[in-house]
Amino acid sequence: MKFSPDNWQDVFIPEYPVLELIVRGMVLYFFILFMLRILTRRTTGELTAMDLVFVLLLTEAASHALGDFTTIGDGIIMLLVFLLCNHGVNQLTYHFTFFQKIFEHQPLLIIKDGNLNLRNMRKELLTKDELMSSLRENGIENISDVKKAFVEGEGIISFIQYEKKENNGSRKNKEKSE
Incomplete structure (x- = not known):
């Protein structure tokens, strides 16, 4: 039984090209955001058992589309892409009503x-x-x-x-x- 890896680079250095990870993350982020936008408001606001299953299946499908990551570096880059996309959308919807209408449901x-x-x-x-x-x-x-x-x-x-x-x-x- 091994206590530590033979090569620490295999743990932290991304396997995939960084640009590929960024593009995959951005495409999936905006696709999921679009899917949630076209769903009814209640689907995103009140999670029933059926909605929870839907969200779990959505995340499972997205994880396969992200690639099979074996390094922490790949996962960290993807999380950073999601955080930056989310921050960017929040900034756009705050500053521009055009983007608010695109990304948020009106009452x-x-x-x-x-x-x-x-x-x-x-x-x-x-x-x-x-x-x-x-x-x-x-x-x-x-x-x-x-x-x-x-x-x-x-x-x-x-x-x-x-x-x-x-x-x-x-x-x-x-x-x-x-």
Whole structure:
């Protein structure tokens, strides 16, 4: 049984040409980003068991496309490429609305004035039961209490409720009694 490798260069020096590693990493990064962009918002925001299997299969397929790395150097270069691509996309979406529209989902209206927008719900494959579950999770009992609801870019459903009117006369009476 060996305790250390015979040649440490075999561990750290990349086997593949660095430019090939960079191109492979960039192509896969942007392909996966594109695939996630064309999927519904809920797929990327809420991971169900089916979504988790999808992500695992996606990463497995990507790992084969990256090549069979046997050195740490290859893996480090690929991780650096992913980090740089991610940082670049974040910078572009922060500074330019054009890139923000390309890489990020805009909020999608699903309830307006207590009425469901069935067309937009269909786009997101959002059932009424799933919407009602989100309402309950947010402490809302009835759709008619919702002024607007959106499926946000990251897949979360956000709700804007009508303002609850308080009886001003009773508030003044409370203040006087204190």
